[in-house]
Amino acid sequence: MFPRPAQWAKPAVMSLDLSILAAPQRRGACPTLDVPMQTGDGLLARIRIQDGRLEPGKLERLATIAGTYGNGIVEITARGNLQVRGLSPAATGHFARAVRQIVTVETGLVVETPPLCGDDPLEVVDPRPVAAEIRHLARPLNDMLGPKVTVVVDGAGQIGLADLKADIRLVASSPDDWLLTVGNHALGSTQEPVECAQIILAAIASLGLTGRGSDLSPIALRAQLAERIADAAPTLQQATPPIGPFQLFHDRAIGLALPYGAIAWQSLVAIAQDEARFGIREFRLAPHHGLLAIGAQEGIAAEAAGLGFIAGIDDPRRRISACIGSPGCTSGHIPARSVANRLAGVVPDGQHLHVSGCAKGCAHPRRAAVTLVGQHDGYGLVIEGTAGDTPVTILRADQLESAIGPSGQG
Numbered sequence: 001m002f003p004r005p006a007q008w009a010k011p012a013v014m015s016l017d018l019s020i021l022a023a024p025q026r027r028g029a030c031p032t033l034d035v036p037m038q039t040g041d042g043l044l045a046r047i048r049i050q051d052g053r054l055e056p057g058k059l060e061r062l063a064t065i066a067g068t069y070g071n072g073i074v075e076i077t078a079r080g081n082l083q084v085r086g087l088s089p090a091a092t093g094h095f096a097r098a099v100r101q102i103v104t105v106e107t108g109l110v111v112e113t114p115p116l117c118g119d120d121p122l123e124v125v126d127p128r129p130v131a132a133e134i135r136h137l138a139r140p141l142n143d144m145l146g147p148k149v150t151v152v153v154d155g156a157g158q159i160g161l162a163d164l165k166a167d168i169r170l171v172a173s174s175p176d177d178w179l180l181t182v183g184n185h186a187l188g189s190t191q192e193p194v195e196c197a198q199i200i201l202a203a204i205a206s207l208g209l210t211g212r213g214s215d216l217s218p219i220a221l222r223a224q225l226a227e228r229i230a231d232a233a234p235t236l237q238q239a240t241p242p243i244g245p246f247q248l249f250h251d252r253a254i255g256l257a258l259p260y261g262a263i264a265w266q267s268l269v270a271i272a273q274d275e276a277r278f279g280i281r282e283f284r285l286a287p288h289h290g291l292l293a294i295g296a297q298e299g300i301a302a303e304a305a306g307l308g309f310i311a312g313i314d315d316p317r318r319r320i321s322a323c324i325g326s327p328g329c330t331s332g333h334i335p336a337r338s339v340a341n342r343l344a345g346v347v348p349d350g351q352h353l354h355v356s357g358c359a360k361g362c363a364h365p366r367r368a369a370v371t372l373v374g375q376h377d378g379y380g381l382v383i384e385g386t387a388g389d390t391p392v393t394i395l396r397a398d399q400l401e402s403a404i405g406p407s408g409q410g
C-alpha cells in the first residue's frame, strides 16, 4: 500500500515556485452526462463509466436506452468513454436518470488505467491502488482543475496507454518504481507516485481552470520534486490496440473495436446477448474505440464481425477516422462514414485517411496523411495536414478512389 498524505496540501500551492508556471492556453470544456454538448446532430452526452467495466446485462440495457433517447448510434471514444449523440433537450434528464440506474458514473479528475489491469499477467503491477489514491486525494482540487486535466497510471501490461495524452503519466518500471512524465517531459522515476501527482496537480490547479501539465516548467518541477524522483532513462512504451485475443490470469479476453468509434445500438445489444453462448463474463470499454469481451471464446470474433465490429487487427477501417458527417450532423457536407466505408479497401498500408464532414475535423483533430474535407462544392483534399487546412484541390465523388489509392498520391 502507498502511504496516504494527510490531505491535499494547499500550502504546497502557496509556497509554489512561480517559475514553474509558463503561459497557459485557453482550453474548452468536455461534454458530460449532466451537461451534454450541443453538436450539429443534437446534444452529445459522454458517460464516464466507473472502471469502464460492464456486466453483459448492463451493456444491453445501456445500449437500449441509448437507442431510445439518442440517434441510434452508440460511440466509444478514443479514450474509451461511452458517447451518445442526437439527444433532444427534453430527453437529457430522462436519459441521465436511466443511465444512473444502470451504472455508476464517474465525475471529478480523470485518472485512467489500462482496461486489462488487475487481470493481466504481463503487467508490472496493478495500477488501480495508485489510481484510486490519486483520484481520492484530488477531490478537494476537482473544482480548481480544468475538465481536460488527465492522469494516466499505467501498469505496463498488454494494452498500454502510451498514445493517450496525459498531463501526468505514471508508468510502472518495477512494482515499486514509476516513470513520471508531465506534459511531454520525462522527469525521472519515483517510488512516491501519489505524492508526486499530488504536488503536480496542486501546481496545475494554481493556474486556474485553463492550466495543464504542459504549462509547468520541467526544470522547476524537477527542483520541486528533487527528493522524490531519481534520474531514469525514458522507455519507449508501445500502444497496443485492444483488438484480438489477450491472455489473462484465469481466462482470456477478446478485443473488438467500433469502426470509426461508432456502431448501431442493436449491434451492442446483440453482442451483449451472446453472453452465455461465448462465455462472456464482462465487457470493458477500452481506448481506440475498443470493447473487450472478458472470458469470451474465440468464436465471438466472427460473430462480432458479422454485427459490424472490427474484430481483426488487419481490418482496413482501422486506417480511417471519420465523423458522423451528413445527414446526422447539420454542419456536414458529406456522409463521412459511408465515404470511409467505400474507401476502406484502397487506403495504402501504413497510411491514415481522415474523412471529415466539414473543416472542424472532430474525428481526428491531428494531422493525417490524407484528409478529405466536405465542402459545399465537393471533397477538399489535404495532404499531411488537418481538416482545417487549405485543400490542394477539390475532388468530385467519382475521383476519390483514384486520388486516395496507392497510385493517386504523390
Ligand code: SF4
Residues within 6 Å of the ligand: 040, 323, 324, 325, 326, 329, 330, 331, 332, 333, 356, 357, 358, 359, 360, 361, 362, 363
Ligand atoms: S467535423 Fe463532422 S461531426 Fe464535426 S461538425 Fe463537422 S460534420 Fe459535424
